[in-house]
Each structure stands twice: as C-alpha cells, then as structure tokens.
C-alpha cells in the first residue's frame with residue numbers, strides 16, 4: 121500500500137502509536153495543531169531554558185523519555201505541527217496548515233488521537249476573568265511557565281486537584297485551598313481499586329503529604345456555590361456538599377481569591393469521529409465517545425481510536441491504546457502476522473488492565489452528584505457564545521424539549537464559536553435528568569470543526 | 585516608551601529576543617511562547633469583550649472555548665492561547681467590532 125498511516129493528534133496516544141509504527145520500519149504522517157508535540161500532559165514548556173523541577177522528578181523523567189523515544193524515531197515520522205484537521209470523511213482529511221491554507225489528505229489507515237477537553241460545570245460567576253478550567257490553568261504552569269495571578273483556589277473533583285495544587289505551590293504560586301466535592305469516605309472506599317496502580321496511589325498519598333507539609337488545606341465534601349467580582353474574580357463562595365452534592369446554604373464560606381481553577385473531569389473530542397460517521401455510545405459520566413474494539417478499531421476497521429477519544433483513562437493508558445492501534449494497523453498492512461500482532465496486543469492489554477481497574481475506582485468516587493445541575497441561577501449564562509441563560513434552558517425543557525438537537529434549535533445553545541464544547545455537558549445533564557433517558561443525543565459538529573478564514577480555500581481551488 | 589513588566593514568570597526568560605506591542609505598550613517575550621503566556625505574565629486577564637458585551641478571559645487554555653479572543657496585527661478574534669508570538673506583533677485586548685458598532 122502506498123499511502124502512509126495518518127495520525128491526528130500528537131499527544132501521549134499519537135506519539136506512542138508513531139513510535140510503535142516506526143519501530144517496525146513504517147513511516148507515518150502525524151498532524152498536531154499545537155506548536156510542539158506531547159499533548160496536554162507532555163507538551164512541556166514552549167520556551168527554552170525552563171527547569172522543570174517544579175513539576176516533580178517523576179514527571180520530568182517521563183516527559184524526557186517520551187520525547188527522546190520520539191526523536192530517536194524521527195526519520196520515520198513526518199511531523200506536521202501547527203496543522204489543524206478541520207474535517208474529513210472515511211477516505212480523506214481536510215487540514216489547515218500553519219499559513220492557513222486548506223489541504224486535502226487521502227489516507228488508507230487513520231488513527232484519531234485528538235484527546236479531550238474539560239467538562240465545564242456552570243455556576244454563578246463562572247464567566248468572570250480569573251476563573252479557569254483546572255487543566256487549562258495547569259497548561260499555563262507546565263507549558264507557559266507562568267503563574268496565575270494572586271492566590272488560587274482549586275475546586276471540583278478527582279486526582280488532578282491535589283496534583284495541580286502541588287505543582288502550583290512548587291512553582292511559587294499561592295494556593296488558597298483545595299475543595300474536593302466528594303466526601304472522604306467515598307474515596308476511602310475505593311482504596312482497594314486504587315491499589316491496582318500502587319505507584320499512582322502512592323503519588324496520591326505523597327501529594328497529600330506535600331500539601332499538609334506546606335499548609336495547603338484539603339476540604340473533602342465541599343464545593344462551589346458561586347464566584348464574584350467587579351469585572352474580574354475577587355471572591356469565591358463555597359459550602360459543604362451532601363451525598364448528591366446539594367450545597368448546604370446555611371454554612372456558606374467566602375474566600376477572597378484572585379484565581380479559581382475548576383476541575384470536573386473531561387469530555388472526549390468527538391468532532392472528527394462524528395464527522396467521519398463512526399459509531400458512538402455514551403459513557404457512565406454521560407459523555408459521547410466513539411466506540412472501538414479490542415484492537416482500537418472504530419466501526420470502520422481502517423480508522424482507529426486511541427487515548428481519550430475512546431474514553432478518558434489518563435496519559436499512561438493513552439500510550440498503551442496508541443500502541444495497540446499501531447499494532448492493528450501493522451497487521452492490516454501485513455507488516456505483522458496475526459500471531460505477532462496478538463502477542464504484542466496482549467502484552468499492552470495486560471498493562472492496561474491494572475490502569476482500567478484503577479480508573480474505575482477513581483470514576484466511582486468522582487461520580488458527579490445529581491444536584492450539580494442546580495448550581496446556576498436563572499440568569500446564569502450557560503452558553504456564553506450565544507448568551508443563553510439557565511432560564512432559557514428551563515423554559516425549553518418546560519415546553520417539552522427532549523433532545524439536544526431541539527434544545528439547540530429552541531435556544532441557540534452551541535451555535536457560537538466554541539460549537540457547544542463548553543455547554544454540551546450541562547445541556548446533556550439537564551436533558552437526561554428531565555427525560556430520565558440515557559440517550560438525549562449530542563451536539564453534531566459543523567464543518568469546519570474550527571473557524572477558518574475564507575482565504576484558506578484559495579489553495580484548494582487552484583489545485584482543483 | 586514604557587515597557588510592561590512581566591511579574592508572573594515562574595522562572596525568568598532565558599532570552600527575551602522578542603518584543604510585542606500590547607495595547608500600545610512594549611513587552612518582552614521569548615521564542616515559542618503563546619500570546620496568552622505573555623498576557624498572563626503581565627497579569628492582564630480581561631482579554632475579550634464578547635458580542636454580548638461581556639468581559640471574558642482565558643478559560644480552557646487549549647483552544648476550545650474561544651474566550652481569549654484578542655486582535656493580533658489588526659485582525660480581530662484571534663485566540664491568544666493558540667497564537668505563538670512573533671517579533672513586532674501588535675496585540676490588542678477587549679476589542680469587539682460588533683459591540684463597538686452597536687454603541688456608535
């Protein structure tokens with residue numbers, strides 16, 4: 121076959137896949153919209169001369185190893201940075217290059233490893249400058265090498281909260297406390313599942329020890345009520361959460377802070393997988409994701425999925441699924457025979473099993489409480505691009521809207537620049553709660569999945 | 585001209601080989617950085633004014649929320665978090681032609 125395998129997304133999953141292909145002597149074409157490979161976990165600092173000590177020794181080592189492995193195989197990897205895939209079908213991709221020109225790229229074997237974005241949970245004041253998503257703030261410390269303004273309060277749920285607290289502190293920023301919405305006993309109940317990855321579990325414990333040592337308070341069973349400030353964030357209100365995360369408004373605490381980082385987990389990017397017409401399903405957390413089999417093959421056997429796109433399991437699992445996808449492509453191309461492919465796959469699957477059990481434990485304790493959707497007030501903006509408020513959504517639901525497509529038509533949610541990436545989680549939660557159904561649809565992507573200038577078509581037109 | 589001071593860098597810039605114009609003031613930057621890192625380094629957080637007149641700052645930090653829209657070299661609605669700095673780049677915050685058009 122003449123066409124090289126094409127990989128979309130050079131994060132943990134895409135890089136590992138490219139390395140696996142290269143190790144078997146197979147060249148690939150790898151697109152990433154960022155200016156450096158590595159994805160959200162391993163992109164590293166964007167400017168030269170940054171000493172990564174503040175991110176921890178284990179992390180710096182892992183980052184270095186991945187980039188060294190990747191560099192060692194560079195002759196086989198045609199890496200196109202600053203290239204954004206904006207659409208496609210089952211045979212070709214539409215790619216916007218660094219000069220904003222559009223190209224059509226044919227493929228025979230494709231790996232989608234475009235990762236995820238964060239789940240946005242709206243509450244009064246979430247749109248104030250100074251409020252950021254937790255991973256986004258972490259990217260500023262890791263890749264931007266810049267601290268947030270003033271002191272930072274961290275709220276949400278999951279292991280990323282204490283991690284970012286430690287990284288912020290080590291970077292010299294002030295941390296005003298961590299508010300984990302779930303109660304401590306729920307985490308304790310999962311310790312057996314968490315012990316499936318002893319190292320990660322120990323990392324968790326040493327993070328808590330670091331926080332204790334440095335006087336960063338960890339509040340379990342506490343969560344956000346609102347944020348406020350004139351034009352910029354100045355204060356955050358918090359309250360104890362019940363089992364279903366209902367805030368106890370009789371015990372609200374106000375914290376003066378300049379930065380608030382909110383982390384409630386992730387949602388896979390499905391814009392491309394949907395546009396390519398792949399089969400999708402819903403996760404327990406309610407998000408849509410493309411389905412794949414044990415070879416990471418989607419419903420189209422020549423299109424593979426790896427990393428967060430097939431479901432959120434963290435960086436280590438992303439690398440393993442990337443490797444498995446590459447093994448499958450190698451078998452499809454006749455580079456490996458069936459026995460060789462199965463033998464390799466089983467090796468990677470074995471490592472994946474422990475991570476999967478660990479993640480299942482994390483998912484159980486971070487399961488979002490049903491009362492979370494009651495945080496926004498009537499006038500709280502839900503879709504910021506089109507200025508749709510909670511009362512607009514309430515009204516649409518009262519009028520009998522039962523699925524995402526109708527909600528979009530009725531309220532304009534998702535019709536703006538972000539194409540609904542920031543409101544889809546809330547809208548889906550509300551529709552599922554009001555209809556009692558697990559499947560209320562999801563937002564359909566538009567072409568292009570990212571805005572492109574009109575001039576981008578010039579090049580295509582001259583080619584045609 | 586007064587140079588804006590970068591007060592929030594975790595470590596000092598090794599080489600500040602680039603100068604940008606941020607709302608008419610000079611600010612130093614290093615090769616590879618995004619416009620957002622520079623804005624964050626000087627502590628400027630009100631970046632955009634959206635079409636509904638609401639102030640917005642960077643939110644997702646990874647190109648998906650479209651809340652960090654600034655004007656770059658005269659082109660409006662460019663994502664600060666997705667734009668790498670270049671020498672002589674002009675960056676303006678809180679510009680919005682839709683809202684300004686409505687006001688005048």
Ligand SMILES: Cc1cc2nc3c(=O)[nH]c(=O)nc-3n(C[C@H](O)[C@@H](O)[C@H](O)COP(=O)(O)OP(=O)(O)OC[C@H]3O[C@@H](n4cnc5c(N)ncnc54)[C@H](O)[C@@H]3O)c2cc1C
Nearest residue numbers: 129131132133152153159160205234235255427428434438
């Ligand atoms: C902001 C953020 C911070 C996170 N921090 C951590 C953490 O500290 N630890 C942890 O274990 N997990 C973290 N996660 C979860 C994380 O996503 C891991 O599960 C894992 O790294 C996923 O790897 P991946 O290769 O699937 O995706 P990613 O690492 O996200 O890589 C996807 C790559 O695809 C590129 N891309 C996306 N769309 C396109 C397109 N259309 N065209 C071209 N390129 C595209 C992106 O630029 C990116 O480089 C974080 C997630 C987010 C969103």
Ligand code: FES
Nearest residue numbers: 645647649650665
């Ligand atoms: S901060 Fe979300 S797009 Fe830039």
